[in-house]
Amino acid sequence: MNLLGISINHRTAPVELREALHLSEDEIRAFIQQTKDSAFAEGIVISTCNRTEIYAIPKSDKTSLKDLENLIKNYKSSFEVKDENFQHFISRESIEHLFRVACGIESLLIGDNQIFKQVKDSFLISEEMNFAGVLIRHVMDAATRVGKRAINETTISEGAVTVSYAAVQLVEKIFSNLQKKSALIIGTGETGEIAAKHLRYRGIGRLALTNRSFEKAEKLAAELKTAVFPFSNFKEHLHKFDIIVSATSAEGLIITKKDIEDAMKKRNYASMVLMDIAIPRDIDPESKKIDYVFYHDIDSLNIIVEQNLGKRKSEIPKVEKIIQEELDNFFEWYNSLEAAPTIKTLRDYFESVRSEEVEKNINKFSEDDKEKLEIITKRIINKILHHPTIELRKISESDLRAEDTAAKISVIRDLFGLNKKE
Amino acid sequence: MLPTIHTINVLLPFFYVATFAIYFYDFQQGGKKFENSKRLFLFLTLIFHFLYLLLRTIEFDHPPITNVFEIFTVLACSISFAYFILELVTDIRGTGPFIIIISIIFQVISTLFIQDLTEVKEVLRSNLLGIHVISALIGYSGITISSVYGVLYLILYNEIKLNKFGLIFNRLPSLEILERLSFIAAIIGFAFLTITIIIGIIWLPQAFPNITFADPKLIGTFAVWILYGIGLINKFLGKWRGKKLIILSIIGFCLAILSTMLTNFLGKSFHSFY
Numbered sequence: 110m111n112l113l114g115i116s117i118n119h120r121t122a123p124v125e126l127r128e129a130l131h132l133s134e135d136e137i138r139a140f141i142q143q144t145k146d147s148a149f150a151e152g153i154v155i156s157t158c159n160r161t162e163i164y165a166i167p168k169s170d171k172t173s174l175k176d177l178e179n180l181i182k183n184y185k186s187s188f189e190v191k192d193e194n195f196q197h198f199i200s201r202e203s204i205e206h207l208f209r210v211a212c213g214i215e216s217l218l219i220g221d222n223q224i225f226k227q228v229k230d231s232f233l234i235s236e237e238m239n240f241a242g243v244l245i246r247h248v249m250d251a252a253t254r255v256g257k258r259a260i261n262e263t264t265i266s267e268g269a270v271t272v273s274y275a276a277v278q279l280v281e282k283i284f285s286n287l288q289k290k291s292a293l294i295i296g297t298g299e300t301g302e303i304a305a306k307h308l309r310y311r312g313i314g315r316l317a318l319t320n321r322s323f324e325k326a327e328k329l330a331a332e333l334k335t336a337v338f339p340f341s342n343f344k345e346h347l348h349k350f351d352i353i354v355s356a357t358s359a360e361g362l363i364i365t366k367k368d369i370e371d372a373m374k375k376r377n378y379a380s381m382v383l384m385d386i387a388i389p390r391d392i393d394p395e396s397k398k399i400d401y402v403f404y405h406d407i408d409s410l411n412i413i414v415e416q417n418l419g420k421r422k423s424e425i426p427k428v429e430k431i432i433q434e435e436l437d438n439f440f441e442w443y444n445s446l447e448a449a450p451t452i453k454t455l456r457d458y459f460e461s462v463r464s465e466e467v468e469k470n471i472n473k474f475s476e477d478d479k480e481k482l483e484i485i486t487k488r489i490i491n492k493i494l495h496h497p498t499i500e501l502r503k504i505s506e507s508d509l510r511a512e513d514t515a516a517k518i519s520v521i522r523d524l525f526g527l528n529k530k531e
Numbered sequence: 532m533l534p535t536i537h538t539i540n541v542l543l544p545f546f547y548v549a550t551f552a553i554y555f556y557d558f559q560q561g562g563k564k565f566e567n568s569k570r571l572f573l574f575l576t577l578i579f580h581f582l583y584l585l586l587r588t589i590e591f592d593h594p595p596i597t598n599v600f601e602i603f604t605v606l607a608c609s610i611s612f613a614y615f616i617l618e619l620v621t622d623i624r625g626t627g628p629f630i631i632i633i634s635i636i637f638q639v640i641s642t643l644f645i646q647d648l649t650e651v652k653e654v655l656r657s658n659l660l661g662i663h664v665i666s667a668l669i670g671y672s673g674i675t676i677s678s679v680y681g682v683l684y685l686i687l688y689n690e691i692k693l694n695k696f697g698l699i700f701n702r703l704p705s706l707e708i709l710e711r712l713s714f715i716a717a718i719i720g721f722a723f724l725t726i727t728i729i730i731g732i733i734w735l736p737q738a739f740p741n742i743t744f745a746d747p748k749l750i751g752t753f754a755v756w757i758l759y760g761i762g763l764i765n766k767f768l769g770k771w772r773g774k775k776l777i778i779l780s781i782i783g784f785c786l787a788i789l790s791t792m793l794t795n796f797l798g799k800s801f802h803s804f805y
Binding site for chain 1: 561687691692694696700701703704705706707708711769770772773774
């Protein structure tokens with residue numbers, strides 16, 4: 110199978126180059142149009158912040174990986190891309206790599222399941238652009254199966270692997286239902302904003318913000334529909350919150366142990382989680398000594414992240430086994446797309462239908478007619494199959510490319526449901 | 532029927548150990564492989580245990596509640612049964628090994644020392660006694676489960692405080708859930724202990740005219756009851772929560788075990804039947 114693949118990813122290219130070669134959805138569409146018009150019959154283009162990948166089946170056997178490489182180089186001609194920035198794949202390697210990408214084991218964050226959705230979205234674009242033929246559809250069906258099996262049969266995507274997810278995982282080990290809890294975000298910079306959005310997404314009951322620049326906090330508050338406290342007096346409200354996330358750029362501590370002690374007294378020592386994700390830290394680490402106060406900083410959250418990454422890495426062999434199984438299944442299907450086995454399967458199918466019907470109705474005929482029935486029905490089947498058999502032989506003997514032959518035979522197999530019956 | 536009873540008696544600890552093993556394996560691996568089969572295993576063990584109790588009742592013509600080793604096997608069964616119900620109701624499946632191990636301890640002791648007791652004292656053939664013992668067993672099962680969840684709460688509390696994110700952190704439910712499970716089990720335990728005490732007060736003077744209320748078992752049970760009562764009142768009033776309440780529950784459980792041990796093995800009490 111002449112499926113060519115190229116990949117520029119975090120292993121082969123620096124972030125600047127990856128950013129430069131990133132294709133937006135509109136760019137992917139334009140690129141596909143250009144590719145279709147040139148040398149490629151069908152394919153798929155995947156572009157995320159960490160990788161740009163192109164898989165395509167050439168119209169001619171003379172088209173090489175270099176041609177595919179040149180397409181993207183010419184499309185993004187203002188950037189210098191070296192040969193070593195590309196990974197190259199042919200045939201089985203291409204499909205294997207696509208499967209590995211789809212289930213997240215090639216991702217920077219191993220097991221990241223966002224990529225699975227991105228791969229599926231890329232396929233939809235190919236379909237809309239009429240760039241996905243029979244083969245790419247089957248490849249994508251198999252890739253989707255690999256992705257789903259990896260999620261269901263392994264723990265490759267389990268556990269938090271970013272600090273903000275780890276913070277939520279930790280909070281969920283303390284509180285059972287975030288909908289009944291309240292959180293205060295101190296500092297609405299990038300980190301604070303991510304934390305706020307994360308908590309909102311996880312269904313936090315009540316969310317409030319505070320920031321030195323009140324306007325900035327108000328802007329985010331409007332987006333997230335939350336309350337805002339002035340930074341000057343936010344400490345007076347600490348006791349009202351079950352979760353406090355601090356992510357300011359202050360040089361020193363902004364919340365002392367005494368502040369937390371006072372807040373805990375006011376809330377009758379109901380559990381309080383302090384997430385200090387600022388560098389340098391915002392909250393006095395001594396606060397962890399207070400009963401029912403769960404203080405965690407970046408270092409402790411990183412312990413969770415590292416542990417989970419380790420667990421995900423240990424799941425890779427299981428995922429690779431799934432990939433090999435699905436690759437074998439795919440090529441079993443692909444190899445069946447040859448004329449001779451298809452003719453045999455088609456004849457076997459018709460014969461099974463004939464013999465089944467004859468057997469059901471044989472008693473309605475006299476002894477003399479039973480033999481005639483066999484002969485006549487067999488003759489009918491032979492006559493029906495005569496023309497398709499000749500045409501199938503013609504396809505295999507013609508000068509068509511293997512992919513085109515496979516596509517035609519695939520239609521016949523789908524039409525008669527021959528894949529299911531085998 | 533006797534050989535069947537003896538065989539089941541020997542097999543029961545193995546059934547509990549097998550159930551514990553599958554729960555523990557699942558806890559350690561954290562997968563979903565045995566999520567349903569472990570529950571089925573526990574169910575079959577319980578069916579087997581119910582059958583054993585039924586056969587004993589028929590064969591020896593009294594429910595197995597007339598001596599401490601008979602009571603231990605009923606207690607083993609009721610603890611696992613209470614957990615089974617709790618697991619069904621809450622769908623929290625990760626805490627099984629910690630409860631089932633308690634059943635193993637009680638069942639192993641019972642299997643080793645239980646005797647074929649056909650003759651029981653006349654005083655022990657009373658319907659009131661039956662209700663008294665059954666409610667006591669449910670009560671003790673409640674406080675046992677409450678204290679197991681309490682211990683798990685304390686372990687998880689310390690692990691989170693000390694940034695230890697190991698197996699316990701990954702597998703156990705949240706602190707709030709553990710606290711709630713411990714609290715619900717304590718309420719059930721307290722309610723049934725109350726019934727036990729009330730029936731005991733009604734039945735005791737009828738059965739033992741010379742009874743003294745200074746009996747060590749009575750004092751022990753009252754102490755446990757008062758301890759749980761204080762804890763629950765303070766919880767309802769919103770004064771106590773978390774660690775404080777849980778430590779009280781664990782102390783109550785230790786006191787209950789201590790009082791049972793002292794009464795049955797060392798002390799002289801009307802509760803000593805051997």
